[in-house]
Structure formats: C-alpha cells, structure tokens
Amino acid sequence: MPCTWSALRRAAAAAGLFAVVVATGPAARAEGQGDYGPVELREREAGLMKTANEYEELFLRRGFRYTEPELEEAVSRIGASLAPAPTDAYIRYRFHILRDPEVNAFALPDGQVYVNTGLLALLDNEAQLAAVLAHEVHHTAGHHAILAYRSVRRKIVTGMVLGPFTLGLSDIFLELSVLGYSRDLESEADLRGERRMVEAGYDPREMARVFEILQEDPEEERPKTSTAWSDHPALEERVTVANELTPGLLTGRDPAALRVEAAGYRRLVRRVALATVGDLAASDYPLSAVALAKRLVKEDASDPMRQLLLGDALRDLGARPETVPAAATNRAKKKNVKARARMTREEREQERLAAPGGKEHLAANLAAAAAAYRRALALDADFPEAHRGLGLALLDRGEALEAGRELVLYLKARPQADDRPLILDRLKTINETIRKGDPHDVRPSAP
Numbered sequence: 001m002p003c004t005w006s007a008l009r010r011a012a013a014a015a016g017l018f019a020v021v022v023a024t025g026p027a028a029r030a031e032g033q034g035d036y037g038p039v040e041l042r043e044r045e046a047g048l049m050k051t052a053n054e055y056e057e058l059f060l061r062r063g064f065r066y067t068e069p070e071l072e073e074a075v076s077r078i079g080a081s082l083a084p085a086p087t088d089a090y091i092r093y094r095f096h097i098l099r100d101p102e103v104n105a106f107a108l109p110d111g112q113v114y115v116n117t118g119l120l121a122l123l124d125n126e127a128q129l130a131a132v133l134a135h136e137v138h139h140t141a142g143h144h145a146i147l148a149y150r151s152v153r154r155k156i157v158t159g160m161v162l163g164p165f166t167l168g169l170s171d172i173f174l175e176l177s178v179l180g181y182s183r184d185l186e187s188e189a190d191l192r193g194e195r196r197m198v199e200a201g202y203d204p205r206e207m208a209r210v211f212e213i214l215q216e217d218p219e220e221e222r223p224k225t226s227t228a229w230s231d232h233p234a235l236e237e238r239v240t241v242a243n244e245l246t247p248g249l250l251t252g253r254d255p256a257a258l259r260v261e262a263a264g265y266r267r268l269v270r271r272v273a274l275a276t277v278g279d280l281a282a283s284d285y286p287l288s289a290v291a292l293a294k295r296l297v298k299e300d301a302s303d304p305m306r307q308l309l310l311g312d313a314l315r316d317l318g319a320r321p322e323t324v325p326a327a328a329t330n331r332a333k334k335k336n337v338k339a340r341a342r343m344t345r346e347e348r349e350q351e352r353l354a355a356p357g358g359k360e361h362l363a364a365n366l367a368a369a370a371a372a373y374r375r376a377l378a379l380d381a382d383f384p385e386a387h388r389g390l391g392l393a394l395l396d397r398g399e400a401l402e403a404g405r406e407l408v409l410y411l412k413a414r415p416q417a418d419d420r421p422l423i424l425d426r427l428k429t430i431n432e433t434i435r436k437g438d439p440h441d442v443r444p445s446a447p
C-alpha cells in the first residue's frame with residue numbers, strides 16, 4: 001500500500017493545516033459565476049500558480065500517481081476530447097490518476113486534472129468518466145480556483161496557521177481544488193460539463209448516475225471528508241438538476257447514437273479496481289472493500305484473483321456485520337467517524353467482538369471468506385495466495401490441521417514471501433496445539 005495522497009491530506013488535516021479554509025466554509029468561498037475568458041494573474045497568484053505547477057512532479061516523485069499506461073492513455077484521451085481550448089498561457093490540460101481509494105477528482109488552475117483510483121473503480125462506463133472529467137476541466141476553464149482564492153484571500157492571510165508540512169499558504173489552490181467550491185461554481189461545472197459531454201458524443205444521462213453511485217456509503221461514515229464528490233445532500237441535489245437538464249440536451253439527437261461504453265470501460269479498469277480492493281482494506285474501509293470485491297466477482301466469477309480479493313476483504317471484516325443496517329442517521333455516521341479517530345483498528349475490533357453478535361459476525365465472515373478462497377482454488381489449484389488466505393481463515397475458525405496444510409502449501413510455493421516469519425509463527429502455534437492433542441482449540445497468538 002503506497003502512502004496515498006488522501007492519507008497525507010488526512011494527516012495534514014489532523015495537524016490543523018487545512019483548518020483555515022475549512023473554517024471559512026462555503027459562505028466565504030467564491031460566489032457566482034466563473035470567468036471563461038482570459039484571466040490575468042495578479043502578482044501573488046503567479047507564485048501560487050508556480051506552486052500548483054510543481055505538484056505534477058511532486059505527486060509522481062512521492063509515488064501518489066497510479067501509472068498503468070493503457071489506463072492513463074485512456075483518461076488522457078477522454079479528458080482531451082472534453083477540455084475547452086485554453087484561454088491563458090498558464091493553462092495546459094493534462095490528466096493523471098492518483099492512487100487513492102477515496103472517491104474524488106479535482107483540477108488545478110493550471111490544467112492538471114486528477115482522478116482517484118477509488119473513483120475509477122466505482123464508475124460503470126466511459127461516459128461516467130467523461131462526466132467527471134468534463135466537470136473538472138470546467139473548474140480550470142472557469143478559473144474557479146483563482147476566483148475562489150480572491151474571494152477568501154483576506155481571511156486566509158490573517159488566519160492561516162503554517163505547519164511544519166509543505167501544505168501551507170502557497171498550497172491554497174490545491175486545497176480549494178480538492179475540497180470543492182461553492183454550490184454555484186459546482187453547478188456551473190456540472191451544467192457546462194454535461195453540455196460538453198453531448199458535444200463530444202457521450203450520453204449526458206450518465207452524469208446523474210455518477211452522483212447516484214457516489215451516494216452509496218458502505219462505511220456509513222459520510223461525510224468523512226467533505227469534497228464536491230462526497231458531500232451527500234449536495235449529491236442528491238445534483239442528481240435532480242442533472243436529470244432536469246438532459247431532455248433539453250437530447251432534443252434533436254438520437255440517444256442511441258450517444259456513447260456509453262460500459263464493457264470496454266470495465267475491462268480497462270480491471271486492474272485498478274483489483275488494486276483498489278486492497279487499498280480500501282489497507283485504509284481500514286473493509287465494507288467498501290467487500291462491496292467492490294463482490295461487484296468484481298459478479299462481473300467475472302471465473303477469475304480466481306477476484307475470488308481471492310473477496311476472501312481477503314471478508315476476512316478483514318472481522319467481527320463487523322457484513323451488511324450494515326440501511327440508512328444510518330447522520331449522528332450514527334459521525335459517531336463512526338469519531339470512533340475511527342479515537343481508537344486503533346485493534347481496539348475497535350475488540351469492542352465489536354465484545355458487543356452482542358460480535359462473535360457470530362466473525363464466524364460468518366470467516367466462513368464466507370473460506371468459501372471464496374475455496375472457489376479461487378477450484379479455479380486454480382496452484383494459487384499460493386488463496387492457500388494462504390484459506391489457511392489463515394481456517395486457523396481463526398479453530399481448524400488447525402487443515403489450516404496447517406494450507407499454510408505449508410503457501411510457503412512451499414512462495415519460499416521468499418515477505419510474510420514468511422508470520423506464517424512460520426502461525427505454523428509453530430498449530431504444531432504445539434496439535435502436539436497437545438487439542439487440534440480444535442487453536443487461536444493464533446496476537447499479531
């Protein structure tokens with residue numbers, strides 16, 4: 001799991017570096033319309049633009065970028081087909097992917113457009129990606145970051161707390177871009193984006209679908225970080241507005257001739273979606289990981305890798321119920337967010353295990369995980385990671401003998417595995433238990 005941009009952003013937020021802009025709130029952000037003509041930079045803004053410019057290199061150097069040539073090329077091609085002609089020398093459109101399971105996309109005022117792996121993995125088709133990119137390029141084209149900066153500037157200058165990290169005053173364009181703009185500017189980018197989609201030959205009805213997809217909240221934690229792509233009430237409103245807009249846009253056109261491209265898109269994002277399941281689990285979003293893994297298995301149940309990831313994600317659920325009660329209240333969601341900040345992953349797991357039903361949830365998740373690993377092995381009997389997963393699931397279920405057999409198969413196939421010491425330790429525990437003659441009561445020692 002690479003150090004993701006959102007992990008860094010969360011760390012910066014915890015350190016209070018984002019406090020100022022967040023605290024000024026939407027009311028203080030730029031109101032009204034973007035400016036789609038040339039906008040000359042004022043003295044200080046040229047410096048800020050230079051900082052924004054440097055992010056391109058910095059993100060790459062820090063390993064935040066997801067680099068898979070075929071996918072990068074596709075994102076660039078689709079983005080370029082939607083971007084308006086630049087009006088200023090400082091705008092040059094280029095499209096990149098950030099390896100970050102959080103659902104987001106943003107555009108910097110110099111034309112860098114970023115879409116997160118977590119968003120790519122969730123979309124259904126190319127038209128939806130076009131909707132996201134068409135929205136983002138209009139933030140740049142309308143000079144939204146520059147206008148927003150001018151509107152909040154005085155407050156930032158007087159209130160900014162400069163922290164030890166680079167996210168300081170000079171990163172204001174980045175902050176504004178990532179967190180989203182006023183409702184007005186967001187609506188404007190939606191409206192112009194949807195129009196642009198049609199001109200480029202995409203079905204504009206897919207824009208509303210994007211907002212619907214983003215409203216799904218498997219962790220029941222939203223708003224965790226409120227961005228233009230994650231804010232719930234705003235998303236509902238955007239579905240309505242986008243839907244109201246489409247009949248007009250479709251007038252005189254044959255909707256069947258507009259492009260959606262579902263199958264090709266899902267093939268294209270196969271690898272990034274698989275990586276995102278692991279990244280979600282590593283970021284402690286196991287419910288999102290399970291939801292995505294299930295979708296991937298549904299798309300192609302004959303792919304042993306998808307079965308493996310589903311097994312891993314189910315095992316990661318621990319004592320959490322796999323299906324959370326629908327429609328958690330905002331208060332419950334906030335409580336979830338707080339618990340995440342207050343307790344470690346292990347502490348929260350202990351609390352869940354002690355709660356009513358905790359042990360039953362754990363048993364059900366381990367059984368479901370073992371079943372997924374077995375399906376993976378039925379498809380590919382020599383799949384070492386599936387042996388590993390099955391071994392660990394069986395061990396947690398107290399089935400020592402069979403667990404030991406699976407873990408040995410794994411180590412035989414992967415003698416150089418990174419987790420070899422951990423697996424050897426588990427095998428030692430299993431051996432001791434079996435020697436004591438109680439193969440049905442074995443639990444691994446604490447990790």
Ligand SMILES: [Zn+2]
Pocket residue numbers: 135136139180181186189228
């Ligand atoms: Zn936006």
